[in-house]
Amino acid sequence: MGKEITSRAADYSQWYIDLVKKADLAENSDVRGCMVIKPYGYSIWEKMQQALDKMFKDTGHVNAYFPLFVPKSLFEAEEKNAEGFAKECAIVTHYRLKNDPSQKGKLMVDPEAKLEEELVVRPTSEAIIWSTYKKWIQSYRDLPILINQWANVVRWEMRTRLFLRTAEFLWQEGHTAHATREEAIRETEQMLDVYADFAENFMALPVIKGRKSEGERFPGAVDTYCIEALMQDGKALQAGTSHFLGQNFADAFHVQFTNKEGKLEKVWGTSWGVSTRLMGALIMAHSDDDGLIIPPRLAPLHVVIVPIFKNEDELARISAKADELVKTLRAQGLSVKFDNRDTHKPGFKFAEYEMRGVPVRIAIGPRDLDNGTVEVARRDTKEKNVMTFDRVKTDIPALLDDIQKTIYDRALAFRTNLTTRVDTYAEFKTVLDGKGGFVLAHWDGTAQTEAAIKEETKATIRCIPLDAPPEEGVCVYSGKPSNKRVLFARAY
C-alpha cells in the first residue's frame, strides 16, 4: 500500500483509474467494455441499493422482474426509443453452439439454430414492460402501476470507463403507468426529488434539479428531468434521470383503459433510473490523493480499529479493550472491524484504510491503555484527536454525522465556487477553459445554438434548472432574447 496513485493535479483521469483499481472497486474484464465489480466496490453499491430501494418502497413502489431480451418487433415499436438505442445494442441471433469440425475442442455458432426473430439485450426496458402493461391494464382500477426493477442492461458503448460508461451496467429502472397526465408528471417530479434526496443525504453530493433541453431528452420521452452534479475536475455528471413519457409508449403498444365514465383513454407513463454510474460520481466528487472518501451513510465499514503493539502481550491487552469497543459500537448499529493482523505494520494499515475511505480510524497503543484513551482519526479531514475510552464509546455516531455533513458542505462550497454567471460568449469560453465548472448563461432556446455551442466549446446544456428565476437577458451566442439562465458545463 502507500501513496501509489497519481495525484489529481497531475492527471485527474489517471487518478480516477488508479483509485478504482487500488481501492479494489472494479476492473476491466475479458469482455470488451464490461467491468467486474469487485467485492469492496459491490458492497458500496449494495448500500446504495438498500437506501434507494427503501425510498422507492416508502413512495409506494414495488419491485418486479421483466425479461432480459426484447424481441426486435417490440424493440422497434416506439420509433424514437428504438432509434436512440439501435446503434449500440447487443443482438442475440442464435441459440446453440456446436463442435467446430475444423478445429478440435472448439465451438462454433450452429447455423441451424438461428432465431426466427432476433432478440435485443435490453438497453432499457420500456418496450418489454409496456408490452406487458398492455395485458395488465383494462380499467382505471388497474392504475396506477408503480413498479421498479433492479437489473443489468447493455449499451454497446465504444469508449468505456469503469463505472462511468460501460457496455453492461447495473441499474434500477422505474416504470409507472397512470390514468392522468397530471399524476404522471407528479410521479416524474417525485422520483426526481427522491434521487436528489438520495444524492444529497446519502452520497453527500449536492445536485441541481432541472429539465433537459429537447436535444438531450431520453429517446421516447416527452420531458426528461435530471439531477446534475459537479466533479472535482470541474466537469458535470448526470446522476439520475426521471422521464415523463406522455402517451408515447401507450401509443406504441396500444395501452388503453376504461375510465370511470366508461370511455377508453390512453395511459400515461413515466420511467426513471440511476445506475452504477453513481459509483463513479461518488468517487470523483469526494476522494483525494490518498484514496477514497466515502460518506458514512454509504460506507460498508464505518470504523476500523488498529492496534499499535510491539509484542504479543501488548496485543492481548489492546485486544481486550478493542473487543469491548467493537461490541459497544456494533450495538449502536455501526459496522466495525478490529484489524489485528500481525503480518502488516500499523502504517501500512493506515494507508490501506485511507485508500478504502473508511470514515473513522481508531488507533490503540500501550500508552493509551495506561491513559484510558484512544486516537481517533477522521478520513475526510485527516484530523486526529485523542479521546477518552468512555467518550469514544458514545460519540462515534455524532462524529459520523459530522463527517457526512462536512463532506457535503465541502462539495457544496466547491460547487458554489465553480458556478459562474456569464453574460458574453467570450466570458463563457474563458470560464470553461479556465476554472471550469457550471456556467449559468442565457440561451435563446434553439437547438441550433445549443449545437453550435457544443461544437465550439464541448459544453452542453446540463439542464434548465427548476429553480431558475425568471430573468430577462440575451443569449450569449445569438444575442436573441432569453427569459432565464440555463446550466452549461463540459460533462462526463
Place this chain on the structure above:
Amino acid sequence: MGKEITSRAADYSQWYIDLVKKADLAENSDVRGCMVIKPYGYSIWEKMQQALDKMFKDTGHVNAYFPLFVPKSLFEAEEKNAEGFAKECAIVTHYRLKNDPSQKGKLMVDPEAKLEEELVVRPTSEAIIWSTYKKWIQSYRDLPILINQWANVVRWEMRTRLFLRTAEFLWQEGHTAHATREEAIRETEQMLDVYADFAENFMALPVIKGRKSEGERFPGAVDTYCIEALMQDGKALQAGTSHFLGQNFADAFHVQFTNKEGKLEKVWGTSWGVSTRLMGALIMAHSDDDGLIIPPRLAPLHVVIVPIFKNEDELARISAKADELVKTLRAQGLSVKFDNRDTHKPGFKFAEYEMRGVPVRIAIGPRDLDNGTVEVARRDTKEKNVMTFDRVKTDIPALLDDIQKTIYDRALAFRTNLTTRVDTYAEFKTVLDGKGGFVLAHWDGTAQTEAAIKEETKATIRCIPLDAPPEEGVCVYSGKPSNKRVLFARAY
C-alpha cells in the same frame, strides 16, 4: 376471486399454472421461454434473497458482479462445462441494428456490426469468473476467495414452465477458490448445509442431502452435492446444488498459486447455486386448492386485518381498533395490512388472501368490539379461533412460529409416507406408478443400469444420500451387489 383454480386431484399440473397466475406470482412474456416475475411473486423472492444473502455473509462470503457475456474462447476452455451448456445458450453475434431499407420503420441487424468473437449469454459463470480469478491469485495469501453473485442467467430450454424451467432465470452463484482439496470439499459441504438449513427453516421444506451420480453431475464438476425435495404430486425437485470442482477450472484457465514453501500449485474450486426455481418448489410443496400457503418466515405479508362492517360508522369504530393492532404488531417486526377497501366484500377479501397465502387473517366485526375479541384464521389449517384483543396483541409471533412448524411437519409427514424402500424391480415400478414419491433401492453403481432404469421408468437417481447407512444388498435392476441404497424418483 373465489375458488377459480383447478384442484390438485383433477390436474396437478394445471393447478400449478392456475395458482401461479391467480396468486399474481408470474406470467409468460412475449419472449419465448422468459417469464415476467410479478410484484407479489418478486416480493417472496426478495424474502428468499435476504435470508440467503445473510447466511452467505455469515459464512464469510462477499458479493461481487461479473459480466453477463462470456467470449466464446473462454466459454470453451473447460471442455465438459462447454459441452454441457453449448446446446442451450443464447449467442450475441452483432452489436448494432440499422434501418431496414426494404421496410419503413423497421430495423434489421447491421451486417457490418458483426462481432469478431461471439459472446455467450452466461448460462453459468465459472468460465468468466475463473478467467478473472487467474488475475487475482498469485500467492496462498490471496486464498481463499469466497464470492457470491446475484444474477440472471440464460439457458435455452425447449420446454419451459414458470419458475421451474425458464430460458432466463434469476439465481445466486457462489464461486470459491482454495489452496487445498480438503478446504474446497469442506466449503462444498458447508454450502450444501446452508441450502438445507434455508430449505428446512425458511421454506419449511424437508430435504434429503446427497451426492449426484456421475451422469447427473454438473458439467465440469468432480462431485455434485444436492438437496432433493418432494412435491405433492410425488415428484422430486432438486432444490439446490453445491459442486466440488476439483482443479478442473484451474486447469482450464491456468490458475496457480505459490504455496508457503514457494512452490506453484493449482487452485481448488467450488461453485453452488439456487434459483427462482425455489419459488416453484415453495408453491408445489405446500399450497392447496384454495391457493398459496407461504411459510411465515418467507411471507411478504404476515397478517391481514379485514373489517366486517355494514356502514361507515361501524367501519370507523373497527378502524380505531385495527389501527391500534397494526401499530402493535408492526412494533413486533411483523408485516401487517389493514384492508379497509369498501369496494370489496369480506368474503372476496378472505378468498383473495387465501389465494395469496397470507399466514394469518384477523377479522373484526361490530360484535367483536363489544366483546373485546377478534377472529383469527390461520391459512395453513384453515382453523378459526376467537381471541381476546389483548391476547392477539401478544400472541401472533408464537402463532406464526406454530404455522411455520406445522407446514414443515406436514411436508415431512408427507415425504415420510411417500418414501418407500423396495427390493425388487417389480416393486420399484409398482411404487413409482402407484403412490409415487421417493424410492430407496439398491443400485449397482453403473451408468448403464442408471440409464436403463431411466429409459424404462422415467425415474432418475436423485442422489446418493449422505446419511445412507451401509447395507449389503443387490441392485434391483441387475442383481449385482450394492452396499447402500440410493434415492430414485421421477423428477421436475
